[in-house]
Amino acid sequence: MAEPSLVFPAQEFRGRVARLQGEMKTRGLDALFLTTAADIFYVTGFLTRFWESPARPWFLIVPAVGSPVVVIPSIGAALMGRTWIEEIRTWDAPHPEDDGVSLLVDTICSLLPETARIGVPMGLETHVRMPAADYQRVAQGIAPRALVDGTDAVQRVREVKSEAEVEAIRTTCAIAGRAFARVAEFAFAGQPLDQVFRDFQTALLQEGADWVSYVAGGAGPSGYADVISPAAAVPLQRGDVLMLDTGAVRNGYFCDFDRNFSIGPPSDTVRKAHDALWQATEDTLSTLRPGMLARDAHRLLSEALHTHGARPAGGRLGHGLGITLTEWPSFTPLDTTPLREGMVLTLEPGAVVDGDRILVHEENIVLRADGVELLSPRAPSALPELS
Amino acid sequence: MAEPSLVFPAQEFRGRVARLQGEMKTRGLDALFLTTAADIFYVTGFLTRFWESPARPWFLIVPAVGSPVVVIPSIGAALMGRTWIEEIRTWDAPHPEDDGVSLLVDTICSLLPETARIGVPMGLETHVRMPAADYQRVAQGIAPRALVDGTDAVQRVREVKSEAEVEAIRTTCAIAGRAFARVAEFAFAGQPLDQVFRDFQTALLQEGADWVSYVAGGAGPSGYADVISPAAAVPLQRGDVLMLDTGAVRNGYFCDFDRNFSIGPPSDTVRKAHDALWQATEDTLSTLRPGMLARDAHRLLSEALHTHGARPAGGRLGHGLGITLTEWPSFTPLDTTPLREGMVLTLEPGAVVDGDRILVHEENIVLRADGVELLSPRAPSALPELS
Known part of the structure; x- marks a missing residue:
């Protein structure tokens, strides 16, 4: 199974990112932080039934300028490597002391200035798919960068289909x-x-x-x-x-x-x-x-x-x-x-x-x-x- | 489909609740607050593929003393009514202004004293399946009752199978x-x-x-x-x-x-x-x-x-x-x-x-x-x- 695993050409995903970035600019967001199977598939094309296992969190940062970066368990590296995503950072999950938190914090801090407002889908029909305690650790670790409501930026893009x-x-x-x-x-x-x-x-x-x-x-x-x-x-x-x-x-x-x-x-x-x-x-x-x-x-x-x-x-x-x-x-x-x-x-x-x-x-x-x-x-x- | 939808006799579920309550007492918790398909099925026997729809959150309170209470979308009332659970509170979801939050807050406040420590699975291999903004609203609404880490209380019980x-x-x-x-x-x-x-x-x-x-x-x-x-x-x-x-x-x-x-x-x-x-x-x-x-x-x-x-x-x-x-x-x-x-x-x-x-x-x-x-x-x- 060495062929690319994209459902669509890379151009389809680049268009989606451009539309998300347009919404981010309109709404004063510097990035989106995404954690669910749907949001990550939408941006990357990463398609697997492995989400059925609740064991591991998966993270995606879409900056308002530039290319998306994924921070994912190493078990997903081969499959993600066959998508259009170029920046793939991995850790060996599940890790009982640090399940991707420090790698995610380092990634966010290296990508985004301290003034950054980072949108997270947190409104109706959403959830954050990662341990709640780790979400708090990430929020503290990236401060003064702020996690803010990014529901509209994602939903207004995803709801209009190509x-x-x-x-x-x-x-x-x-x-x-x-x-x-x-x-x-x-x-x-x-x-x-x-x-x-x-x-x-x-x-x-x-x-x-x-x-x-x-x-x-x-x-x-x-x-x-x-x-x-x-x-x-x-x-x-x-x-x-x-x-x-x-x-x-x-x-x-x-x-x-x-x-x-x-x-x-x-x-x-x-x-x-x-x-x-x-x-x-x-x-x-x-x-x-x-x-x-x-x-x-x-x-x-x-x-x-x-x-x-x-x-x-x-x-x-x-x-x-x-x-x-x-x-x-x-x-x-x-x-x-x-x-x-x-x-x-x-x-x-x-x-x-x-x-x-x-x-x-x-x-x-x-x-x-x-x-x-x-x-x-x-x-x-x-x-x-x-x- | 009028027959009960229990996979097991009610006694099986009562035993599970008794074991959860034992863990709560050991760990100084006054209740558990559960939101995922697995945790809610474990306690109630509520089994449906409807979790595939991310539209609606579902809530379960297991007090350290007494019977579980569910706070759920009304679309689930008929099926939940065929489980062993007796206390079922519903709202019409999805509701854009108050998607069960006030009903959940009222329920928690009526069940538990202001000193209550309420365990939420927030550690490794967990997530909270509800909008993150609503989770914050609940935390504020039930204060001074506190949401604390309840991962161990749930996992130490669920991991040992009957x-x-x-x-x-x-x-x-x-x-x-x-x-x-x-x-x-x-x-x-x-x-x-x-x-x-x-x-x-x-x-x-x-x-x-x-x-x-x-x-x-x-x-x-x-x-x-x-x-x-x-x-x-x-x-x-x-x-x-x-x-x-x-x-x-x-x-x-x-x-x-x-x-x-x-x-x-x-x-x-x-x-x-x-x-x-x-x-x-x-x-x-x-x-x-x-x-x-x-x-x-x-x-x-x-x-x-x-x-x-x-x-x-x-x-x-x-x-x-x-x-x-x-x-x-x-x-x-x-x-x-x-x-x-x-x-x-x-x-x-x-x-x-x-x-x-x-x-x-x-x-x-x-x-x-x-x-x-x-x-x-x-x-x-x-x-x-x-x-």
Whole structure:
């Protein structure tokens, strides 16, 4: 495996760094300090499932001027060496007394003046992926340089996808679309839901997913009580609505959409709720535009659900999507993030069917100057029946 | 899906809380504040792949006396309601102005006196999974109650597995063992490595994995340059050594072991390196005992590799295992964590074969009073050949 491990040409990553540096200048930041798999993949192209091990922290400094520098465990040096990053500093992790802290402090102090303000993603939908005690040691070690809120500088760049990113997400959506088209092969009355989940993951892999980071769903006679549970060994029954939702991954980019199926003919109640979800999505696909706010997407979907006779479920009705299963913004009544051309988003209306039972419906889109372009193959207007 | 979602009976979780409370008393802590998927699953049994979405933080307070309290997004209420946890407080997340912070602060202040010392895992191999700015707001909001280092209180409990946990890990190891036994079905000369990775994940699902959180590996004529890379579309060739490593998951518990295969007959160099790895593991399986330290395991493996004519690769030579792919301790020369009865561990010796090329070999074990019990089906002593 000696070939470069870049998903994209180096020019793609240089463009990202240039856009981050533009935001830094606007916001008076001298650098960004990044620690998560997503942020580090975004800048470097370093793609590995090794993040699944919580043992080691990984650090990336993106200065406002100049090239990014990574400070990483030596186990990652070979793979990082095949990305476009040239400045790679390593230590032997995990180290019980000094797990990269002094190397990171030295690196920051050598790169940045004492007056430096260093942005760290510390706002909504972020976390710092390193030991909290070491984060404090770094803050003290680099003083008077200051760690300040860099959430906006990162999110305003990452949320607008390049055409290469849109194409990557479209590819993953197509993989999931092909797997959804095969659900009748493995989902039918009498089949336990946990086996359906396994077979769905297999179908996603067979259709080209590199791995399947997320599968959820549910099944029940008037929908499902929640949409995040793992599957139990409960057989599907005639009259159930089965929902499968996936975040499959190809080349580091996610899809995130679901599909519903009726086991045997659906009840009138279920059919009406599904029709309302489909129509509300259809309406919003034709009305959503750049320049609106995230809360406007919530309003459009909620109003369309009411128009079509459904009661909107609680929670957000869509969100960003890309190198994590979900990204900001959130389609809630409170989120005022401007929707911009190039954003990849999910439309995810939910409707209350009966008591605590809901149906959800989801598509993936990219916002274009003149409206919405679908990335997921559009769900059929009529709820599909399985035997 | 109305049935309880507990992997274990409630008694298992009550025992865990009792052991955490014992550690808290020893260490002068009045509560633990936990935020990660692993820590929250450990205490509550709340198992979902929804953690893949970084959008929402989840909070758990385990007081030194009394029952745990969760403060979670309302989307998780239904699933959490099917665990043994009784005190569930929710808010509608993500909320741009107050994403659970005031509810968490109110909860902590109502549960704990102003003198309280609240342990947070903030040491090696931890992170706090919530926005760093909100963590600061919580720290200020609960003052004079103090957030202090609670790493040891959590790790000393979690590292010793109950028999129910050992059985869960044994089950996952058996699943992976059956998948490894099928590698000849899909790995052979001419087959691209990325397709081998997909088929291996499919085999893991078919053999009973709920999902596959980790697959890595490599292939090359004298081993592989690193063990964390995703697969490229490069065909296997006669003379390659193929290594596959997996962290599959069943009921929330991981395995983590690898297997090597020779495509056609191995070279003498490769065969000798593999024999040394197998023998060094065999030696350590018979000598490792509770009462040793983590660094002793590193020494035993290193010395055995030298004895059998191999040069140990850098990095750790094993680690803990359980509800994450890797857990502390680390078999390095520096880790002085005592090895205790009931710890589930990996033995993971690596040998340098040629230049930057290495071979690695891994087994999963549980430490018993009188020695080691294997949880993974033991690798064959001779490197298996594929066609």
